[in-house]
Amino acid sequence: MAKPFASSADTAPKAETLEVLADGVYAFTSEGDPNVGAIEGEDHVVCFDARATPVAAADWLTALREHTDKPVRHLVLSHYHAVRTLGASAFGAAEIIMHAETRALIGERGEQDWASEHARMPRLFKEPGSIPGLTWPTITFSAQISLALGGDRGDLVLGHAGRGHTKGDVYAWLPDRKILFAGDLVESEAALYTGDAYHKDWLRTLDGIAALGAEVLVGGRGAVVHGAENVEAAIEQTKCFLLTLIAAVEPVHAAGGDVRTAFDAAHQALEPTYGKWPIFEHCLPFDVQRFWDELDGIVDPRIWTPERDREVWALLQDRG
Template identity: 30%
Template structure:
């Protein structure tokens, strides 16, 4: 086993060029630019972009360029914008990525006093495609129609000099034709207007106890936007409640014989007993690669989150979170159906502070591998860990024969320290509760901006299979769907904050049309909104 401090940066460098597909938002201040004077005009442009990208592109109107700037580079909830030269001149170099300029018909000798820009951090593949679409708008009949309607001669690369615009002079008017008999006028091409999301009244509030549930991401660019997926009503899953006083800790157990760590489970009398293969109700196993297995939590069981394990030449490495004693016992039993090799290491993806009755009851002979933030969270609990712990800073790489396991410390996101587990040979990624499939998830300890950045990173890894914290083994499409839900939720909360709404008013008037059928909506959406409101207000509304 060797420690690596650079897996996150190494993977970013290797995979940053992979295309990412997600909903795009175009921000506009209608009274501060010479191109788009209304939401209707902005809709013509964004609908054209959407048709060329095969992606949803929405418009968001802002009252000031300063607010739009915050949504671009601070919140990262707007991807494209048009900003005036005067505002851009007041910002440090490199604050935005310049995409395109434009030339108005009434001023063909000079470019406009504003620029179409993109936020920093947008995928390079997407930047290049957007710029190409904008610069070639005049080559298509639909694009020319839109430019004519906006009184634009051409969209051009940023920074052109006046002498480079000479070829853009409008052609001379053709001689008047002979009068023709009257004919029916040709109906102009109508581009559908973008529909801004309207906040509807939310369903009757449901104050259920916090539970761990999981969510969904967006789909790769398809010919048409996918219909929302209907899922079964959420099952109540009990999230462990904080323990007010320490339970009695079992006496230190005798270490098992060499090679027996996996199968020996402590019993109530302090002795060890061999786990019976197959007799467990918490997990369904699915082999996702050679020697790599997903343990998907079953409805109504003791497991509230998915887990995984990988079988090496000499021993097994497993991982997960929210590990109650019963969940640990059942995972050990599930592993026993696959191999007799011992469990040597358990990768604890994260820990929720205040929950001392989970993540502590592992079999003797099993070492925990955790991020330093997770170690600190557990060290502050009222219980003490009686297992050896290996904790790491940025990342850690394990080798199990020909298999590589790359651990990346994502820092703050779902909790104070979340760990990704990546198997590069097979392209399998275990995200734990950073990604939920078709669920609103549990965000009670979440950090919204950091979580959104983590989702962008996860999407760019280009994994072939995802083992999420909740839901079935999935593809990158589900990461995108969950990221879309996450962005929509955070955007809605920010709108309430910018209007000056109180937390109570936000909870009463908040609505997310299209997500009401997600698992856990009734139990967790108010809790998630509360956390998002507090986190965003503390970090961005000062």
């Protein structure tokens, strides 16, 4: 039986949970859907990631407003993917912050990514007509910037540890509280999407993330992780997914095999551990194709479009 394309058949609503991580620090999770968060300053709020549409973002903001009525001054976007950026207009943020590479990627492929992700994950695009267009930053940076939260709240550090899930991934770090918002650089019991990744660079980037010494981690998907040992385990889980994928695909490529054989090898290696986790079957064809491209010498990810998505899905995942 043919598998439904990507997450197109995933139509059931997910339970949404707002978790207070510390005084004025919040995470909003949704059973494996993309996570978002917020940090209160003395007289403002910094939000981290935006959801896929303004209407979907409004659900998160409604929950947040039960805890604070401070205005959103900064909206930080972890990377360029549509499910993270297209809801930005709901926040009314004075400043939208992203990495300089993320801004470049939006310019290069934002429209195509929007169409691709909408087709792959239609449930996340609640009332897509509410999206006014692509999201553009007012502030970009390359390495690190700090946002003063005011009073005795310290600083929120925004950093770029290197290429990983995309070329421009940003994390948000509260050093005084050891709370880290990692975006899709780290997942908690959720499969990795690596279709726009730099697989081997990502492993080095994770070493930088681990060196921060977080004791609370909000990953891109999955439950919030509490405790230094559990944070370390989540980072190692992310590494293990990458290493297993690399170890399965690389020998097939070296032996002159084809990408379908590589996909089968990767599926066999990864499925026992990760197969029941959110979006595993959705992600794996795109993951394998991207790493295969890297092995072919294609340094930067090729642009995903709905047409290319379907071609890769038919070749690798939907073979009857």
